[in-house]
Amino acid sequence: MINDMLRTGFISAVLFALALANSPEVRITVDRNTGKDATPQFKFKSAPSPSKGNAASHAKLKLVLGQRDPGGADLSALTDGALPVDEDQPAANFFFNAGSYGGRFRFDFGEAIEISQVNTYSWHSSSRGPQLYNLFATDGSDPKFNPEPDGRTDPASCGWKLIATVDTRPKQGDPGGQYGVSITGSTGKLGKFRYLLFDVVPTETDDPWGNTFFSEIDVIAGK
Numbered sequence: 001m002i003n004d005m006l007r008t009g010f011i012s013a014v015l016f017a018l019a020l021a022n023s024p025e026v027r028i029t030v031d032r033n034t035g036k037d038a039t040p041q042f043k044f045k046s047a048p049s050p051s052k053g054n055a056a057s058h059a060k061l062k063l064v065l066g067q068r069d070p071g072g073a074d075l076s077a078l079t080d081g082a083l084p085v086d087e088d089q090p091a092a093n094f095f096f097n098a099g100s101y102g103g104r105f106r107f108d109f110g111e112a113i114e115i116s117q118v119n120t121y122s123w124h125s126s127s128r129g130p131q132l133y134n135l136f137a138t139d140g141s142d143p144k145f146n147p148e149p150d151g152r153t154d155p156a157s158c159g160w161k162l163i164a165t166v167d168t169r170p171k172q173g174d175p176g177g178q179y180g181v182s183i184t185g186s187t188g189k190l191g192k193f194r195y196l197l198f199d200v201v202p203t204e205t206d207d208p209w210g211n212t213f214f215s216e217i218d219v220i221a222g223k
């Protein structure tokens, strides 16, 4: 309970900082399919479709904060290259526990690699469709580096760099749909990083069903 309250405080701070978060050298493309445009192929107008064999498939994933929903898949669903075939397929998605305030998961590539794109995909018929998260990254070299910042610790205070704040919630109307997000550097590169940290918050807390159904996350290594 106390942790939840602290987490809520941190979420507020994060949302307050939304407008300030994204640096000009980072470009975020958000795409959404609804109705018959949302297919198992995840084809978007501007965001790239999920790709097989990208750097994410070699990363070690760890849940750093929060609880997964036991009705969903474990973290491996994020990088298995498999996609859900319809808009409500819990077993094909990772999502944080119902009624919880989200959490954090980490990608570890074993060594610093040049990253050009981070692409995140989700699909759900309602408020678990949109994505709301902060992406942090680091090469792990900061002496203050904490690989597992808890709910009361801002990752930016312990060696992580905030790369992007992603918020795909529609301003109005039904939030359901299939979402594709692509985070890239304006120069084609995001940077050289060993770790990525996804700091994920629910898209709404009016009911317990605000935690995003994440279907896949791709990490495209640069040249």
Ligand SMILES: [Ca+2]
Pocket: 076, 077, 078, 079, 080, 081, 082, 083, 084, 092, 215, 216
């Ligand atoms: Ca998957």
